[in-house]
Amino acid sequence: xxxxxxxxxxxxxxxxxxxxxxxxxxxxxxxxxxxxxxxxxxxxxxxxxxxxxxxxxxxxxxxxxxxxxxxxxxxxxxxxxxxxxxxxxxxxxxxxxxxxxxxxxxxxxxxxxxxxxxxxxxxxxxxxxxxxxxxxxxxxxxxxxxxxxxxxxxxxxxxxxxxxxxxxxxxxxxxxxxxxxxxxxxxxxxxxxxxxxxxxxxxxxxxxxxxxxxxxxxxxxxxxxxxxxxxxxxxxxxxxxx
Numbered sequence: 001x002x003x004x005x006x007x008x009x010x011x012x013x014x015x016x017x018x019x020x021x022x023x024x025x026x027x028x029x030x031x032x033x034x035x036x037x038x039x040x041x042x043x044x045x046x047x048x049x050x051x052x053x054x055x056x057x058x059x060x061x062x063x064x065x066x067x068x069x070x071x072x073x074x075x076x077x078x079x080x081x082x083x084x085x086x087x088x089x090x091x092x093x094x095x096x097x098x099x100x101x102x103x104x105x106x107x108x109x110x111x112x113x114x115x116x117x118x119x120x121x122x123x124x125x126x127x128x129x130x131x132x133x134x135x136x137x138x139x140x141x142x143x144x145x146x147x148x149x150x151x152x153x154x155x156x157x158x159x160x161x162x163x164x165x166x167x168x169x170x171x172x173x174x175x176x177x178x179x180x181x182x183x184x185x186x187x188x189x190x191x192x193x194x195x196x197x198x199x200x201x202x203x204x205x206x207x208x209x210x211x212x213x214x215x216x217x218x219x220x221x222x223x224x225x226x227x228x229x230x231x232x233x234x235x236x237x238x239x240x241x242x
Contacts, residue, residue: 013061013196013208019054022114025212026121028130039127046123053117060110061210065196067103074099114213137167138234144172145187145223146179152235153224154216163224167216173197187223 023030030036040047074096078089124130136157141150154167168176177190183202190209191198197209197217209217 013058013210015051015055015058017207018058018061018210019051021210021212021218022054022057022117023121023130024218025210026118027133027135028121028125029133031129031131035127035129039124039129043123043127046120046127047129050117050120050124053113053120056113057110057117060106060113061196064103064106064110067099067106071096071099071103140234141227141230142166142224143227144168144176145225146181147175150227150230151175157234161224161226164221166219166222166224167212168219169216170211173217186221188221 036047074092077092078096121130125132137154138157139152139154142153142155142163143150151168151172153169153172155163156165159165173190177192177197179189181189183189183200185202188199188201191200193208198206199209199219200206209219211217
């Protein structure tokens with residue numbers, strides 16, 4: 001667990017990480033500093049709308065992560081094999097209901113923040129601050145470093161070894177986060193934290209990895225290999241544009 005400092009609140013994804021991930025998920029790269037600075041000077045409201053939406057997304061994501069532990073704990077207390085008395089169960093049931101209501105409100109707020117972020121991007125594209133990547137995807141089977149069996153992932157169309165960008169689903173992410181080997185140069189690892197999935201590099205650098213709207217995680221510079229006998233061709237009928 002990475003949240004092992006004195007402050008009893010989990011570390012949070014930083015706004016710059018959220019801004020970078022959401023921009024990539026939306027299909028854009030950021031232009032050089034000159035375009036960004038010029039647009040900030042001439043159209044500050046467009047830059048601030050983009051940043052503000054990412055900040056609201058980060059804040060709601062952090063609050064949702066904070067709710068996960070009490071919800072999980074109360075679920076255990078409400079289990080059939082719990083030794084809680086009737087009065088305690090009534091209290092836990094009431095508290096659980098309020099937590100789930102708040103969880104639903106925050107999920108809606110996160111969706112609203114993501115919608116506002118998506119709406120802000122075309123304005124910055126028009127100012128040449130954001131550049132469309134034009135990236136399309138294909139599904140292939142790869143073996144992640146540290147695992148034995150191949151898993152279906154998405155890679156940019158036409159990509160070949162060493163597959164510098166891979167989209168993975170939560171099932172694969174959970175398996176990677178459960179590995180205990182330390183990070184090595186060129187071989188980052190994933191760890192779970194109260195604030196979500198964290199990438200750890202060999203030099204100790206940590207950054208949160210956010211899922212995209214389809215609940216896929218975009219992994220940069222991880223180590224992958226082909227299954228034995230595979231030529232890395234796309235799985236049939238699985239190309240997609242995003």
